[in-house]
Amino acid sequence: MFNNEIFRQAIKSVDFLQFHPVDESKPLQISYYSCLVDAEKVNQYLLPGIQENIDRLGQLSDIKGFIPFDEVTVIADTVEVVDKLMKGYVIIQFEGDDLHYLLVNVNHASMGHRKSNETENEFSVIGPKVGFVENIEVNIHLMRQQINTPALILEQITVGALSNTKVVLAYIDGVTNPRHIETMRQRLQAIDFDVVFDSSQLTQIIADHTKTPFPLLVTTERVDRVIFAILSGQVAVLSDGSPYAITAPSTLLDFFVSAEDYYLPWILASFFRVIRIMGVIFSIIASPLYVSILTYHFEVIPESLLQPLINSRIHVPFPPVMEVIFLEITIELLREAGARLPSKIGQTLGIVGGIVIGQASVQAAFTSNILLIIVALSALASFTTPIFNMANTIRLLRFPFILLAAFWGGLGLIVGLVVLLGHLMRLKSLGMPYLVPFFPFRTGHTADSFIRLSYKHTANRSQFLKPLSKKRYTPDKESIEND
Template identity: 50%
Template structure:
């Protein structure tokens, strides 16, 4: 004998927002069960109660109520697990008789509850291009993608992740473009995931990543609509999570983290120039302080004679070796960054500017560091901010410290050993099963036109190689040229 659903649901009444109520209708009664903090009370009274109470004819069956209500998402269910899942997602469970073993699950979730009214990008700002970003509502984010990519090829697959949270998670891809292998891999990793509560896509990324011990992010996360759209049309898989304003995509490559959407809103010469500036800034940020330590510790003979005098003069009153001097300034910069990121915007800007100036000047006057190193560390910190993705900026900040220690132990040889370890680690990394440093390894010369530089659109008609898309061509270049030639001939 099946248990009484009404009594089974009464066991969850310990929570104050769990509500069970009875609505009398003539000689019958309608039993409603719901979480009052999840549903839209306006919709409950306007679309459900008003239609049940008003009719003059007698209601005897659930299907009569289902046909009467102006609501699309209504499901007849008698499974306790499905009912609890519906209740925790904002549905109202309706029974005509508590002794019956089925009822109606009427979706009345309040979609506006706890969500932002504005969806401007907060952390990925650019001067050119749209400023539309994602919010914490999964349905809103899906709507933004559907509006941006007006095609029937855009597929959404919804899953439930988290043994306790039951977080709604969606896999998005373009059918006929995205490689089915990547879709299957992402789906299988999400289905095999055994975790209690999934708060955000960043946590989800750590749980399904190919290598959890790597400091490099293996999924690209972004809150910009145009960046996710570009990833989808290149054949990548996007993963959306309810309650998260960021979306992760894969498989991705290391070069994707160094590409800004603004590159494609500028002439290709300017886009390539700024991208090369970005690469130089990253190399400078990683190597500048370690080269300083190696040069002053082991290779001071390489310093030009004109520069040797100012360096000796600036270090005259510094009692520490170059290693401790560099670590002192680098840790100070990191403390300022962490403090600034935890404070309100206006306070953090004041802290960064005033704190940097005061601490830097005081450190030089106290003889704790030299003027030259202070300039190098400041430029190194600025260079790390040139990356458009925050997560790769954290990786760059981290890589400086092991290289500084290796430089203090073995000089230039130590730096080379560190770089070889980093390169070897990159060669082994994979993103959703695909090589991480394509097009360098495996080498694909056709993909260099949109990785190291941003070539003209006449040279980027093919999709990037990393996702191994089913359809390799985005558009036909020759057709565009013919149109231009016809116009010129007129």
């Protein structure tokens, strides 16, 4: 008799196949999930190899010589048998032998995965366009192509009680601080979750703080961004089934750094980075400042702007805070609708809807022309951040600031900024302060912060990461005159 107790739950599924490869008179049984294996490999190579040599089989290990597969092993651990069965292995067993099982790897890893791996949410004009896909083996291959050294260590951890999702921890041996590696390893191993669908779930589970709207770990779909983070002394986490990787520990400035910054001349890259940061600040305080000034601080309005403001609001029956909230919610509704609809329809809705609703709101005296411009610019500025998670946080922060400005004017804005700064100072990413190198202040770490200096000045790794190797490369010290 065959030991089918280990397949007790599997036989209830319609996609689980269990049969004799020749006939029932031959004491051999094959078991596998049809949805996980490559049917072509099974039908053209595995079954013919067994059927043609069935009379020459004395024990399970003899099958290795008859089938053209590299990964063929005989094991006795029934727990591992079930685990491999769920990974796309074929299980072969002899009748009456409950101690030995032959495992053949014929999984169809590429089934259901998209072929294109171009970046969609972190696009850059200059530089590579290669991004991660949902297949972790492909993602590891893309990383190995860029880092051709055995020092790139990949540790596999299984996460999810029901999904048994393969998660890979990546770092550079001899560069990354062991403390960061051990901290990330412990947090991943301590996860007790049923199913892990995406890396974004892991970032929420392993984050240092859960009661914050700020993302504490960078999630990116760009291969080059992950490679740069690893080479800088950070650790990366890849999850099977997710096209995004996690890099940690992260700082606040990491969310405003674009991969394109390193492909442009440093003067242009620094200019765009400053514009990006200033745009985010403008996005947070522009609408609250409008509410604060028109509600409490008329005296700060220059005389040249006073008349246009009066003409713009003369027919608006609502207080400034109501018209600001109305427009902000309208912008959010348009953004959500555009994101959920098919791409071409979403683009049309965003453009046409924004123009029509904006113009109609002004003509109906729901809002003023000046506020419409301010809110539109704030919405645009919030999307200048390269990481989408931070853009969502920036959009959310505007609403509490608007309410503070409506209640207490300029004082409310100052209180909000102080509370926000205090909150940021308390945050940590993988045990490292979120505002480093500015809090705690670290001298000599501003070469790649608000601005990016030339490559001659960015050879050192960020010392607040405490890397084992401080130099990333040695700048060329030869002068042009010696060429």
